Amino acid sequence: MSEVLGSLWWLIISLGVLVTIHEFGHFWVARRCGVKVLRFSIGFGKPLWLRKGRDGTEYVIARIPLGGYVKMLDEREYEISEALAPQAFNRKPVWQRIAIVVAGPAANLILCVMLLWGMFVIGRPDFAPVVGNATGIAAEAGLRRGDTVLQIGDRQTPTWSEVHMALIPYALDHQDVAVRVRAENGAPATRELRLSRLPAKFDERRSIEVIGLSGRHELRPPVIGRIVPDSPAWGVLAEGDRVTALDGDPVGDWEDMAAAVTRLGKRGGSAMIEVARNGDRLALEIAPARMKKPDGEEYWGLGLTSAATAPPKRDAVLRYGPLDAVPAAVREGVHQTEQLFSMIGRAFTGRVSIQNTVAGPVTIGRAANAYASNGPAWYLQLLAMLSLSLGILNLLPIPILDGGHLLYYLIELVKGSPVSERVMAAGHFVGLALIASLMGLAFYNDILNNLVR
Structure with missing residues (x-):
């Protein structure tokens, strides 16, 4: 399946699950409160499938799979008979209306925890939290290759993904953080990452790179791929050579070799490069030269590219037993909720780019396709985060969203009478404008992040 079709498929599946549960x-709470439900629709527009239940509710799957709705009996929309009036939504006590409105977001929050439980029970394959390379701030903190990251701040890091996710909030806030590690020799240690020294502006999507940290699984073996004609390596080295040392410095991966080449170039002159070739060990003389990247930046190089290698194998699994997964899922749900509110706060205060916080259908579809290709546990995690986001978003006090209706009913509780039709109409107009703006921003970000490359 192509990426486009895969993204479209998983977008439809993801939205279908989330909207249906929401x-x-x-629907469930409305029925328990005695409200007559006229239609339960997944999607908008003309029905593709319709069935009328014995309860009188129309169950619909519509053409446009980007939402859904529950249509309840309501006197404000059209006249109804006195016999049906007790089943009208607007006739119900305010606390029942509040319960019905809150039930949608609450269903998404419950679904989030259930999906996280499923992820933990299935087990999410990942990479071990072992440092590959440490430069810049990470190196200054004392992190070294082979260190196993055990904890960042107060968050345990059993896999490399947890390392990544734990570092992002501290990086965005430019906040120093303690990192507990186990060195390669087994000795425990605590390092302090001085993230307050990060640049004022940086690409939030590359936070861990800016910190100067990479995982062991990201290391590239120092095996030579293509050799640039008439470069220092031309006629000296061969494709498939594995570099073991340069100028007496051991080379364990491609980054080691790049650093050794730079040091040799700054020193000047030639040196011996040791390689393994067809079972033999060779020592050859070579001298770096000044070369240019496509953007014009100069660097010391030999004229080499690394050989293509197979994707690294995942060597860690995030898993709990069925019972232990329950509190773990609740803790993770609470943590992700806190992080979501923090990210919203950062977006409003300008500490994080809106471009990276509001995602549209293209971004969601691509993410769903990528996560699904990594296995069911990864997809469940993404679906849990989307469910959480949908639940929180709907609780925002914006008219036409559940949070906007909830605001009206809370005002009604305080003043003792419903909000006037005029105020509700004005709020509806404002809500539509805000949602339209938010959707426009989401589509703009989609174009900027996915289509303009």
Whole structure:
């Protein structure tokens, strides 16, 4: 399946699951409160499939799979008979209306925890939290290759993904953080990452790179691929050579070799490069030269590219037993909720780019396709985060969202009477404008992040 079709497929599946659960929350509580539900629709527009249940509710799957709704009996929309009036939504006590409105987001929050539980029970394959290379701030903190990262701040890091996710909030806030590690020799140690020294502006998507940290699984073996004609390596080295040392410095990966070449170039002159070739060990003389990258930047190089290698194998699994996974899922849900609110706060205060916080359908589809290709546990994690985001988003006090209706009903509780139709109409107009702006921003970010390359 192509990436485009895969992204479209997983976008439809993801939105279908999330919207169905959200609307089922409204539907279930509405029925328990005695409200007559006229239609339960997944998607908008003309129905592709429609069935009328014995309860009188129309169950619909519509053409446009980008949302859904539950249509309830309501006197404000059209006249109804006195016999049906007790089943009208607007006739119900305010606390029941509040319960019906809150039920949708609550269903998404419950689904988030259930999906996280499933992820933990299945087990999410990942990479071990072992440092590959440390430069810049990471090196200054004392992190070294082979260190196993055990904890960042107060968050345990059993896999490299947890290392990555734990570092991002501290990086965005330019906040120093303690990192507990186990050195390659087994000795425990605590390092302090001085993230307050990060640049004022940087690409949040590359936070861990800016810190100067990479995982062991990201190391590239120092095997030579293509050799540039008429470069220092031309006629000296051969494709498939594995570099073991340069100028007496051991070379364990491609980054080691790049650093050794730079040191040799600054020193000047030639040196011996040791390689393994067809079972033999050779020592050959070579001298770096000044070369140019495509953007014009100069560097010391030999005229080499690394050989293509197979993707690294995942060597860690994040897994809990069925019982232990319950509190773990709740803790993770609470943590992700806190992080989501923090990210919203950073976006409003300008500490993080709106470009990286509001995602549209293209971004969501691509992410869903990528996560699904990594296995069911990864997809469940993404679906859990999307469910959480949908639940929180719907609780924002924006008219036409669940949070906007909730605001009206809370005002009604305080003043003792419903909000006027005029105020509700004005709020509806404002809400539509805000949602339209948010959707426009999401599509703009999609174009900027995915289509303009």
